[in-house]
Amino acid sequence: MHYEKLMRDWSGAGRGGGFALACIVCGRAAENDRASRCGHCGGAVDAIHDIGAVSLDPGPSPLRRYFDLLPVRRRKNLFWFGDGNTPCHAAEGFGRRTGLPHLFLKNESTNPTRSTKDRIASVALSRFSELGVGHLVTASTGNSSTAYARGVQLIDGIEMALFCGRGYHHRLNYPDHPTVATHLVDGDGPAVAAAARRFAERTGAVCEGGFFNLARREGLKLAYLEAFDQLPEPPDYVFQAVGSGTGLLGGYKGAVEYRLLGRLPALPRFMAVQQEGCAPMAAAFREGALSIEPRHIVAAPRGPAEAILCGDPAASYPYVRHACRTSGGRILAVGTDEIRAVRDLLEETEGIQVCHSSATALAGAVRMRREGGLPARARVLVNLTGGDRVGWPTPQRFTVVDPRVRGAGAGVRSGARGDEG
Numbered sequence: 001m002h003y004e005k006l007m008r009d010w011s012g013a014g015r016g017g018g019f020a021l022a023c024i025v026c027g028r029a030a031e032n033d034r035a036s037r038c039g040h041c042g043g044a045v046d047a048i049h050d051i052g053a054v055s056l057d058p059g060p061s062p063l064r065r066y067f068d069l070l071p072v073r074r075r076k077n078l079f080w081f082g083d084g085n086t087p088c089h090a091a092e093g094f095g096r097r098t099g100l101p102h103l104f105l106k107n108e109s110t111n112p113t114r115s116t117k118d119r120i121a122s123v124a125l126s127r128f129s130e131l132g133v134g135h136l137v138t139a140s141t142g143n144s145s146t147a148y149a150r151g152v153q154l155i156d157g158i159e160m161a162l163f164c165g166r167g168y169h170h171r172l173n174y175p176d177h178p179t180v181a182t183h184l185v186d187g188d189g190p191a192v193a194a195a196a197r198r199f200a201e202r203t204g205a206v207c208e209g210g211f212f213n214l215a216r217r218e219g220l221k222l223a224y225l226e227a228f229d230q231l232p233e234p235p236d237y238v239f240q241a242v243g244s245g246t247g248l249l250g251g252y253k254g255a256v257e258y259r260l261l262g263r264l265p266a267l268p269r270f271m272a273v274q275q276e277g278c279a280p281m282a283a284a285f286r287e288g289a290l291s292i293e294p295r296h297i298v299a300a301p302r303g304p305a306e307a308i309l310c311g312d313p314a315a316s317y318p319y320v321r322h323a324c325r326t327s328g329g330r331i332l333a334v335g336t337d338e339i340r341a342v343r344d345l346l347e348e349t350e351g352i353q354v355c356h357s358s359a360t361a362l363a364g365a366v367r368m369r370r371e372g373g374l375p376a377r378a379r380v381l382v383n384l385t386g387g388d389r390v391g392w393p394t395p396q397r398f399t400v401v402d403p404r405v406r407g408a409g410a411g412v413r414s415g416a417r418g419d420e421g
């Protein structure tokens, strides 16, 4: 991965700000503004900002504050849905109980739909709208769809189809709306992604891209930039719960940018945390594997951290591995009991309620400290990426997609509540 070299090449030389789109694997320029993968090698395309021209705006909107580090060309195209500006505070009580005296928590559960994914909605919808995209389709385990649905409902000009496994319906928390279409798929993660792709082919909707949507990574990056600006001293370690690793790679890119800007003295060690019931990246990393092999794939992902149940992260693993390795971090997995205990302790000591995915990241730090892999003096930042949404609505109008039925449109039947049996 070539972030640093690309950024150095693009910076200065009188380019006058802005960003270029380039493949972070082979370094070639992207074929066009909408390309999310390299036409040459298939690598992820990213926005390479002119670091020499970055200035930060002190205003209330994180999108304006970090505009020079966002993949949007004109400020007038920004949509901000009120996300960000989340607290980052010293967790002294929790730290005392776990031997982590310099522990800081970035509490992303205070975002409008209780997860860091609200940042994706703002940045990605700004970018898609600037690119003239009016119809999007995506697949998720609930949090990003909920954030997107809220964003789409707040603006004109973009409609969106949201695909999700039927078992995750309770995690879709938005009311019915004319510009949001909900599709529940009878199947697992790959079946949901395939159904979304087929829908795009049939309707001409643009696939939002998931991990390969650079605006997702740039949106999630903002949690880190804010935290770096809020912390009294730069972190030595950061911990993030990882499903696909989109958030982790965004944070890593932000750290590289901040280091080049002189706002961080060094990269913190990036620690990616999974749960034992679904830890394909941790398994591959432990073996030193360069890619996810069939033996690492988890066919039936399980565990309390539902947002990170991604059994086959083959496409994103090499990027996550690189970010963790080059920063001196690693990918690890923690058990269900550890996740539950940490979640309870956080509520008891800090009064913060988070989801099991957030607790997974924190449990990673606790585990490493206990096992001696984290010195007591280390400054540790944990990204608490979300909280549970209790008592929120779920869409009542949806279609049910049966992936076993082949053919365009086949296997789709209209649903309404009650259709779920």
Ligand SMILES: Cc1ncc(COP(=O)(O)O)c(C=O)c1O
Residues within 6 Å of the ligand: 115, 116, 117, 141, 143, 144, 241, 242, 243, 244, 245, 246, 247, 248, 307, 308, 355, 357, 358, 385, 386, 387
């Ligand atoms: C609360 C929460 N934490 C962590 C993640 C992990 O995200 P990623 O797929 O970027 O690794 C997600 C993704 O849905 C999430 O919703």
Ligand SMILES: [Zn+2]
Residues within 6 Å of the ligand: 023, 024, 025, 026, 027, 028, 038, 039, 040, 041, 042, 043
């Ligand atoms: Zn390439």
